[in-house]
Amino acid sequence: MENMFCFQCEQTAGGKGCAAAQGVCGKKQDTALLQDKLTGALIGLARTANNNVPDAAATRAIIEGLFATVTNVSFDSTAIRRQIDEVHAEKAKLPGCACCSSGCGNDYDMKELWNDNEDIRSLKSLILFGMRGMAAYAFHALMLGYTDDKVNSFFYKGLLAVGSNLDMNDLLPLVMETGKANLKCMELLDRANTETYGTPVPTTVPLTIEKGPFIVISGHDLHDLYLLLEQTKGKGVNIYTHGEMLPTHAYPKLKAYPQLKGNFGTAWQNQQKEFADIPAPVLFTTNCLMPVKDSYRDRIFTTEVVAYPDMVHIGDDKDFAPVINKALELGGYPEDKIMTGINGGTQVTTGFSHGTVLSVADKVVNAVKSGAIKHFFLVGGCDGAKPGRNYYTEFVKKSPKDSIILTLGCGKYRFNDIDLGTIGGLPRIMDMGQCNDAYSAIRVALAMAEAFQCGVNELPLTIVLSWYEQKAVAVLLTLLSLGIKNIYLGPTLPAFVSPNVLNYLVENFQITPTSDPETDLKKILNQ
Known part of the structure; x- marks a missing residue:
């Protein structure tokens, strides 16, 4: 071969x-x-x-x-x-x-x-x-x-x-x-x-798993979640999101379902550990599936283009009965199971889409003008398993108290359970959603530039991206196509970017590889 x-x-x-x-x-x-x-x-x-x-x-x-x-x-x-x-x-x-x-x-x-x-x-x-x-x-x-x-x-x-x-x-x-x-x-x-499904609204999501039958749904597809919620009505089966599904809790028409309870686990690369012996099925609607371990092989279901050998695949009829029946068979945890994020937090917040942030734009602008907010950091993208990704946790922890952290994608699991407090009534960490919700961040950045009558690159805004796969590549290309410069990219540079192409990106867009949080923060804030 x-x-x-x-x-x-x-x-x-x-x-x-x-x-x-x-x-x-x-x-x-x-x-x-x-x-x-x-x-x-x-x-x-x-x-x-x-x-x-x-x-x-x-x-x-x-x-x-x-x-x-x-x-x-x-x-x-x-x-x-x-x-x-x-x-x-x-x-x-x-x-x-x-x-x-x-x-x-x-x-x-x-x-x-x-x-x-x-x-x-x-x-x-x-x-x-x-x-x-x-x-x-x-x-x-x-x-x-x-x-x-x-x-x-x-x-x-x-x-x-x-x-x-x-x-x-x-x-x-x-x-x-x-x-x-x-x-x-x-x-x-x-x-x-x-x-x-409505405009997302700020929503606090618990990480505790209630006793009884439940299903974990992973991926990105809101329509699959909606269909699962419809089919579990009155069945006594709770639904928990995983990975990039977390932001779905903020959509009014989805959060209206009482069986949508909370979020299970952290980012995709931890699933082989977090799904071990889980007393519930997991439905994968999109990417982020890893090779399936024997300890939970009988509990994995796939749908749409997601596929894994010997796993039950839900076809175009979208009949999730096999998933629901498996949840009832397994029974879930006998008592409430208190789970935490990477930093020990028991809840996380999401729902700060462009609709929400722009609705309080006057408050944001006034906070910047008064000096209460001195800098915005968009720290987002994909999480991954290779060493070096603790950079993003430390970057957020070391960020100045007069700064706001905007985030999106699954990279936020490195720090989204940390309580950084508020500035002028605004939380210092604002989760804008899935990786595709980079659109929200762009809308907010363009609106801020208009409010301050300057270019996006003149804003007190720095983008710090973590990349893993091809959706992050698409988002990066979008930012570059808008002329956005001074992006910090890590934890490593893409292998498919040749030295000459990298030089072009550095010379024209000032893309900077991440180094260590203290050095990068000092460089950013002293510019």
Whole structure:
């Protein structure tokens, strides 16, 4: 068998790339190679479409295919083969390339990309990985009936670019265009979520698990949570969120369900320990699934594009009866189980979306003008298992008392149970939501810049990002496409960014690798 190659996530082997029989994420070599074949098939579909956007079925196949190749989504070779067949079936419906008969609609061989000039490979990887992250957001919006022609069109354009012979001068603008397309996609998802479930409101979420049957739901998909809540009404089964599902507690139409009780555990990389012997099933709706341990193998359920060999998969009918029955069978804890966050806290707060923050914009502006608030830090992104991520905990703990911490993504579990107090009635830590809620942070930053009649880069605002997978790549590209500079990025730099591309980003956007909290804070606050 040919060797796999993958360097799309932060934990990649040796900081260079996974090329053994199994990736660091736990994905087997045959599965990783099939993901490459799926990507190649998607490029073939885009080539055959010939700069047109085909029907909704073809576009959904592209969105699902890109989403399935995000780290920690699908570990199931059978499921990926099925997706490849679906992509080929959609391509077969198209009339074929209108310009010639050279076979330009053939599937792309990803080895061409991995063996390309390192700078070309780097730029194409930024486009491809950014689109994979964007596809996750587009998928969530699609599940709520929301779609955008310009976002869909870019998927085809971007895939064509990855399979093309474009040079750096052509690819650099497309990297920025990927960020712009993701901004539109995050805006679409924000509208889908808020119009369907209401504008998030600040909500305190307990970490204690009440006695009795319960289900843990992980991932990002609000629609899946809604369907589970509907199907558990009157069943005596409580629901607890996990990972990036935490912010769903803030949506009025979801928090109205009395069985939505609290949050279980911390970030995704701790699941193998936290799920051991759990007396309840866990439903994975999106990425963040890790290789399943024997201690809880019989309790894992997947849905949508998430897949793992030999796990029960909930299909398109969305009948969660197997999950509910498993919860009733296991019975939950016999007594309330008091659990804590990483820092010992027993509750966390979420719901500080742009709708909430902008509703008190006058209070924020006045606090800045009076000197009560001197700096804002957006400390957000993905959490992960590699050493160095305690940086974000220490950064927040050492941040000045006259500063506000905005956060989003699962990186917040490093510090979201710490009580930093308030400034002028505002909590010092404000959780803005999931990783896609970077849109909220952008809306707030642009509104503040308007209020102070300055550019975003002139605000007392510093962005400190932790990255792990491709959705973080998409968010970073969005920030860069808006011209936002001086971003601190860690805990390590992406392996797929070549030295020349990194130099370009440093020279044009002043991206700074994180060092240690005290040094970085001193540098930021003395600028």
